[in-house]
Amino acid sequence: MSAGQIRTHDPILDSIATTPLVSADAVSRTFTRGGIAVAAVRPTTCTVTPGMRVALTGPSGSGKSTLLHLFAGLDTPTAGSLSWPGLDGPPQGRPGVVGTVFQGPSLVPALDVVENIALPLLLAGVGEVDSAERADAAIRRLEIGELARRLPEEISGGQAQRVAIARVLASRPRLILADEPTGQLDHLTGERVMTVLLETADELGAALVVSTHDEQVARRLPHHWRMDDGRLLVEETS
Amino acid sequence: MITIWLHGLVRRRAGRLGVAAAGVAIAVALLASLGAFLASSQASMTARAVRDVTVDWQVQVQPGADPAAVLDTVRTTPGTQQAVPVGFGRADGLTATTGATTQTTGAAVVLGLPDTYRATFPGELRTLAGAARGVLLAQQTAANLGVAPGETITVNLPGGAATPLTVDGVVELPAANSLFQTVGAPAGSQPNAPPDNVVLLPEARWQDLYAPLTLATATPDGTHTQIHVARAHVLPADPASAFVQESGQARNLEAHSAGTAVVGDNLGAALDAARSDAAYARVLFVFLGLPGAVLAGLLTMAVAAAGAGRRRREQALARTRGVSTAQVLRLAAVEAGLVGLVGALLGLAAAAVVGWLAFGAVRFGATTASTVAWTAGSALVGLLIAAAAVLVPAYRDLRSATVVAARRTVASGPSRERAPWYARYGVDVLLLAGGGLLVWATTGTGYQLVLAPEGVPTISVSYWAFAGPALLWAGSGLLVWRLVEMSLRRRRLMGRAVRPAAGRLASTAAAMMARGRSPMARSIVLLGLALAFAVSTATFNATYQAQAEADARLTNGADVTVTESPGVRVGAETAAPIAAVPGVKAVEPLQHRFAYIGPDLQDLYGVRPDTITNVTGLQDSYFQGGSARALMSTLAAAPDSILVSAETVKDYQLLPGDLLNLRLQDTTTKQPVTVAFHYAGIVAEFPTAPKDSFFVANASYVAAKTGSGAVGAFLVDTGGHDVTGVAAQIRSRLGASASVTDIAHTRSTVGSSLTAVDLAGLTAIELGFALVLAAAAGGLVLFLGLTERRRTFAILTALGATRRQLRDLVTAEATVLTVGGLLAGAGVGWLLSQVLVAVLTGVFDPPPSTTSVPWLYLAGATVITLAGLGVATAGALRQGRRPPVAVLRDL
Structure with missing residues (x-):
């Protein structure tokens, strides 16, 4: 197996997984900055199957976020092919299929917490009443009721990440992609956020891919993928 | 550091700078164009006023005085170009026999004109039939007597003498009113009706006719000599100053003549009448021009405010890197200076083009001094607008945007639901009430905006009249702001209102607009005021044109x-x-x-x-x-x-x-x-x-x-x-x-008055800029507002929003802005139109019973506004096509 080609061998998950959620075949992504081509992701082949828990580690600028964005359908590969056989096609334009927790602020500034959580549901065509109920349930699940009517500018970074996770929970995706969800948080808050993320994934039965450069966070996930200079190098399964 | 910052601004924030500079350019261009208009207008104001004066002075030789001596005095008076004596004689009647019938008229006036008279005063006589010289009859006299050139009339002189004359020609006397004025009559008593019967004779024949009488009776009734004078029209461009100078010279001649001459000052009378017209022209400039310039300034500030968030972040970043507050201010000043300078240069260039196209001149003033003043003044206003738009917010942020202040905001939470301070204190209502009262008081009985009593050198302008419309303008804007805020706060109502455009995302759109209601209200107010500016200016102009047409129809x-x-x-x-x-x-x-x-x-x-x-x-x-x-x-x-x-x-x-x-x-x-x-x-x-x-x-x-x-x-x-x-x-x-x-x-006579000519020039500029302002206020502000929320749209896309859903959200916002702006523009525009017509009623002749609405122009303004909004919406949606992660990474 060449470097960058990943296969999972967990017998339990293998039995559950029937079809990969995401399948990347020699996918690469190159950006052009100031006339210079920068390879963010070099040809990579991998699959994410239902129920997987993956820690995607690597130094800053190694291509972790780009790979997650490619998985989420938010970016287009420069070469190679990307498919979502277990998701019935690309997730882009289909709210709720993939839940993404972004590295930076990702809440709509003009909407309060409840509205932010309900937003993907409304975009997915869920009715206003149902969306509100599911948003309330997610708020209760994450115990952030006191934030419900606050605007993003009125809450802290950790609270914002919990709200982003609540948003994922409410939309019940089959694949959760979290890009450095604890990157801007203190250790304790980061621990809590990771706990919530794992519990959410368990509750939904969703696959979870978390990019992080925090070894403690990575250790809480069974599968370890490592990226370096755009290459997916190491496969570890704890 | 300033150089690095400047370099970075130009390279990375060219769009932001360009748009702000464009706003400044509009304001500068409008002001400088108005300067060009005033230059063009003022340069010719006196010339236009005196253009139709046929005889500048009619100096009447007083009984007992020597006409030759008076003629000498007049000829040596500074400014006199030509002076010729004209004899005025009286006849008891005229008789003519044509065929079997004899016609006899009542009293007649017989004029004695020197040979050079027609060449010196070409506007005084117009030949209708026959010869241009010799014995001439006024048209009405010829009709009364039923004679034509070649036929004979008899002049019945006082004392019974009758002299037959063969008619050589029939003439019209276009300036009969001034020709037969009562020289020296008190101001206000003019004009007298000209005589029904007039005979014009060569000077020698008039002398033959009246010399015996003059010898017999020292001053036969009505027989006298006038010296008709053509003056060198070296006068100030402003009719008021020209009037003071001109009437002063006339009085000076009377003083020098020691009672032997009284001046009938036709030139002074024309300038006297024109100076109130000129004052109206200046008043119109203030009423119609200033709001446009203020609006352009507000537009620039709104444009700058649309990028305030990013500027604030950059400022905060600079401070975290150790840049002092003074340095941050200097950096903001550099940006303001750059925006102001580029905007001023662009605006002056645009004004030069406008001036050249409209008036055939690229000067911004009548004289070199006024050109420099207008150029510098316009550019300074541009710099001030840039400073107000960029520097002042930066200074305010430096003083108030602290972590403590942010925490206080978070802690106070519900404060964001409070109405703006002016709404809480009812400033808008107070302004409207005050404005209404002032308009009512200033347009009441006996109101005259410009008062220029005949013969009195001073002109008074009722400056209180400016305050009423100004307060109403400001009050209307604030009231619209309050109404928009109130409406946007009612999210259910707004949700229902935008459901046709936003569909299932109506409540989200309503929520987003409710939270962003302040910039939304600002945009609607700005668009409303720009449209109101277009509506009021166009309506005023159309009403003026309609009344000018009515005046022409009444006259003819x-x-x-x-x-x-x-x-x-x-x-x-x-x-x-x-x-x-x-x-x-x-x-x-x-x-x-x-x-x-x-x-x-x-x-x-x-x-x-x-x-x-x-x-x-x-x-x-x-x-x-x-x-x-x-x-x-x-x-x-x-x-x-x-x-x-x-x-x-x-x-x-x-x-x-x-x-x-x-x-x-x-x-x-x-x-x-x-x-x-x-x-x-x-x-x-x-x-x-x-x-x-x-x-x-x-x-x-x-x-x-x-x-x-x-x-x-x-x-x-x-x-x-x-x-x-x-x-x-x-x-x-x-x-x-x-x-x-x-x-x-x-129509050409009615439309050639100072006010008509100046109003035409002013409104040409105004109506053009009103369209630019309406398009800019709608399109530019919406585009910048949407651009500033690229992060929001990127997040929405990242969450799975389809292009159609993004379009629905943007369309909902554009619809609210459009409907709100159009309603505000129509309402405030109607109000201001009525007020303008009421306050400037002295401009109209006859006063209008209703205002005329220029539907075609307003339809054009609406189309342009909608086009601006459409382009802005399309541009914002085009930006949404970028991959959301790329947008989020860049922002």
């Missing part, structure tokens, strides 16, 4: 008017040959008589009430006590009804239905006959009627009671087509027996 009477010379008796049957002229659609006879009410002699117009409106328009505002149609119906139904002036009603305490006995001349017996009328209504204006008191009655009734259906004038309708050509044909058919005038000529 109809498309073409044939006025019979006094003494010529023709009946309604004369209409037939006029109606036969190609192009004539209808001819309406109009009687013109004189009637005594008590001791007062007034004009009386006999009309055919059923058909008068076939040839001329009668506005309801011309009448009181009923509409034009109703009062004409009254005249038709009750032929002894009569319409009288308001002054007559007041003077004679008349009530509707009152009997009114007027004395008219019986055509057969030439004796006054009492005719009974019944007062039916008030007439203030009527086609061909004078400005003062007159009567309008049923022509058949007048004819029956006076034994004559003689007609004074024929009103001719050509359907508005080729009025000049039709008038020429009628003129050639009727010869010198009647005066034929057309509305095209009258």
Whole structure:
């Protein structure tokens, strides 16, 4: 197996997984900055199957976020092919299929917490009443009721990440992609956020891919993928 | 660091800088264009005012004084170019025998003109028939006597002498009013009606005629000499200053002549009349020009405010990197300076182009000093706007945007639901109430915006009149802001309102607009004020044009008017040959008589009430006590009804239905006959009627009671087509027996006043800039607002929003902005139009009863605004096509 080609061998998950959620075949992504081509992701082949828990580690600028964005359908590969056989096609334009927790602020500034959580549901065509109920349930699940009517500018970074996770929970995706969800948080808050993320994934039965450069966070996930200079190098399964 | 910052701004924030500079450029261009307009206007104001003065001074030699000495004095007076003596003699009457009939007129004036007179004062005489020199008869006199060139008349001089003269030509005296003025009469007593009969003789023949009389009686009644003077028109461009200089020189001559000469100062009179017009022109500049410049400034600030968030983040980043507050301010000042400088240069260039296109000049002032002042002033305003838009917010942020302040905001939470401070204190309502009161007070009885008493050198302008509209303007803007805020806060209502555009995302769209209601309200207010500016300016202009047309129609009477010379008796049957002229659609006879009410002699117009409106328009505002149609119906139904002036009603305490006995001349017996009328209504204006008191009655009734259906004038309708050509044909058919005038000529006369010319120039600029402002206020502000929320749209895309959903959200916002802006523009525009027309009522003649709405221009303004909004929406959606992660990474 060449470097960058990943296969999972967990017998339990293998039995559950029937079809990969995401399948990347020699996918690469190159950006052009100031006339210079920068390879963010070099040809990579991998699959994410239902129920997987993956820690995607690597130094800053190694291509972790780009790979997650490619998985989420938010970016287009420069070469190679990307498919979502277990998701019935690309997730882009289909709210709720993939839940993404972004590295930076990702809440709509003009909407309060409840509205932010309900937003993907409304975009997915869920009715206003149902969306509100599911948003309330997610708020209760994450115990952030006191934030419900606050605007993003009125809450802290950790609270914002919990709200982003609540948003994922409410939309019940089959694949959760979290890009450095604890990157801007203190250790304790980061621990809590990771706990919530794992519990959410368990509750939904969703696959979870978390990019992080925090070894403690990575250790809480069974599968370890490592990226370096755009290459997916190491496969570890704890 | 400043260089690095500047370099970075130009490279990375070129769009932000460019848009802000464009806003500044609009303001500077508008101001400088107005400067160019004022330069063009002022440079020619005095010249235009004195253009139609035929004789500058008529210096009357006083009884006993030596005309030659006075002539010498006048010729040596500084500024005198030409001075010629003119003899004024009086005759008891004129007689002419044509065929078997002899016609005799009443008193006549005989003028003695030197040979050089026509060359020196070409506007005073116009040859209608025969020779240009020799014995000339005024047109009316020739008609009264029924003579033509080559025929003989007899001048009956005082004392019984009769002198036969062979007529060489017939002339028209276009400036008869000033020519026959009573020199030295008190101000306000002019003009006197010119004499009915005038004979013009060469100077030598006049001397032959009157020298014996002068020898016999030192000052025969009415016989005197005037020195007619052409002055060098080296006068200040401003008519007020020119008037002071000119009238001062006239008074100086009188002082030097030691009582031997009195100056009839026609030049001064023209300047006297023009200076209030000039003051109105300046007032119009303030009323119509200033709001546009203020609006452009507000637009720039709104444009700058759209990028305030990013600027604030950059500022905060700079401070975290150790940049001091003073350095941050300097960096903001650099950005403001750059925006102001580029905007000012662009604006001046645009104004130069506008000035060149509109006025054929690229100067921004009448003189070098004023050019420098306008250029510097406009550029300075641009820099100030840039400073207010960029530097002031930066300074405010430095003072208030602290972590403590942010925490306080978070802690206070619900404060974001509070209304703005001005709304809590009702500032908008107070401003509107104050503005309304001021407008009411300043437009009340006896109100005159510009007061320039005849002969008094000072002009007073009622500056309180400016305050009313200004307060209403500001109050309306704030009220719109309050209403928009209130509406946007009602999210359910807004959700329902935008559901057609936003569909399932209606509540989200309503929530987003509710939270962003402050910039949304600002955008709507700005768009509303820009449209209101367009509406009010265009409506004012259209109303002015409509009233100018009404004035021309009132003055001329109809498309073409044939006025019979006094003494010529023709009946309604004369209409037939006029109606036969190609192009004539209808001819309406109009009687013109004189009637005594008590001791007062007034004009009386006999009309055919059923058909008068076939040839001329009668506005309801011309009448009181009923509409034009109703009062004409009254005249038709009750032929002894009569319409009288308001002054007559007041003077004679008349009530509707009152009997009114007027004395008219019986055509057969030439004796006054009492005719009974019944007062039916008030007439203030009527086609061909004078400005003062007159009567309008049923022509058949007048004819029956006076034994004559003689007609004074024929009103001719050509359907508005080729009025000049039709008038020429009628003129050639009727010869010198009647005066034929057309509305095209009258329109050009009415439209050549200072106010008309200046208003046309001003509104040309205003209407153009109003369109630019409306398009910019709608499109630019929406685009920048949406651009500033690229992160929001990127997040939405990242969450799975489809392009259609993004389009729905943007469309919902654009719809609210469009509908809100259009409603605000229509409402505030209507209000300001009414106020402008009321406050500037002195500009209108006659005052309008209703405003005229220029629907075509307003439709164009709406289309341009919608196009601007459409382009902005499309541009914002185009930005949404970028991959969301790329946007999020860049922002």
